[in-house]
Amino acid sequence: xxxxxxxxxxxxxxxxxxxxxxxxxxxxxxxxxxxxxxxxxxxxxxxxxxxxxxxxxxxxxxxxxxxxxxxxxxxxxxxxxxxxxxxxxxxxxxxxxxxxxxxxxxxxxxxxxxxxxxxxxxxxxxxxxxxxxxxxxxxxxxxxxxxxxxxxxxxxxxxxxxxxxxxxxxxxxxxxxxxxxxxxxxxxxxxxxxxxxxxxxxxxxxxxxxxxxxxxxxxxxxxxxxxxxxxxxxxxxxxxxxxxxxxxxxxxxxxxxxxx
Numbered sequence: 709x710x711x712x713x714x715x716x717x718x719x720x721x722x723x724x725x726x727x728x729x730x731x732x733x734x735x736x737x738x739x740x741x742x743x744x745x746x747x748x749x750x751x752x753x754x755x756x757x758x759x760x761x762x763x764x765x766x767x768x769x770x771x772x773x774x775x776x777x778x779x780x781x782x783x784x785x786x787x788x789x790x791x792x793x794x795x796x797x798x799x800x801x802x803x804x805x806x807x808x809x810x811x812x813x814x815x816x817x818x819x820x821x822x823x824x825x826x827x828x829x830x831x832x833x834x835x836x837x838x839x840x841x842x843x844x845x846x847x848x849x850x851x852x853x854x855x856x857x858x859x860x861x862x863x864x865x866x867x868x869x870x871x872x873x874x875x876x877x878x879x880x881x882x883x884x885x886x887x888x889x890x891x892x893x894x895x896x897x898x899x900x901x902x903x904x905x906x907x908x909x910x911x912x913x914x915x916x917x918x919x920x921x922x923x924x925x926x927x928x929x930x931x932x933x934x935x936x937x938x939x940x941x942x943x944x945x946x947x948x949x950x951x952x953x954x955x956x957x958x959x960x961x962x963x964x965x966x967x968x
Contacts, residue, residue, distance in 0.1 A: 757884060776920045
């Protein structure tokens with residue numbers, strides 16, 4: 709329900725800014741969908757649990773992309789090529805993180821400037837590129853504060869699931885990174901998967917794709933930077949996830965050609 713309401717509010721906000729579906733997905737829905745993960749990751753980093761922060765990011769990205777790879781072919785056979793640049797940037801970021809993992813276990817704060825630079829490059833590049841002339845159609849309108857309330861509900865729901873995940877991780881006695889990758893990553897990806905499913909059902913293809921590419925990139929760049937600046941970020945036990953993200957990012961590029 710919260711995801712449905714937020715998407716409707718996003719469409720209305722996007723229309724007021726003359727955004728196309730693509731940019732609503734990239735800049736509004738893509739960012740709002742990771743609010744819960746921002747809260748989880750930053751809170752964990754502040755509590756000196758950098759492995760949990762990074763595990764949440766990596767797990768959420770992997771699960772969300774997997775859902776995307778499965779769902780998109782069921783709904784659309786073309787039109788993904790316009791997101792090829794986004795896929796290239798996601799892949800470049802995955803390569804950068806993989807290379808950094810060979811040099812660092814505990815990530816120095818200044819590494820955050822590297823991913824911040826990637827984020828700024830992406831935003832500047834997208835803001836200068838000509839957008840679609842087809843302004844998004846807002847079929848149903850809610851007051852703007854409904855969108856804020858929807859985000860709050862999503863975040864609170866995530867917090868409740870985090871408590872359950874932490875209990876399960878203690879029982880299973882697995883590493884902090886693994887528990888956050890599989891458990892918190894799963895819970896963190898739910899808002900994105902729900903919004904992806906709703907936008908696909910509503911035949912908002914560009915919102916769907918923009919949501920996934922945007923949220924994935926934001927987590928790998930700006931959220932990574934924030935956690936790095938806090939000073940507790942670590943690559944410990946994360947190598948398999950970095951390889952997995954490399955594979956998934958290449959698959960994303962392949963999708964932009966297959967479903968062009």
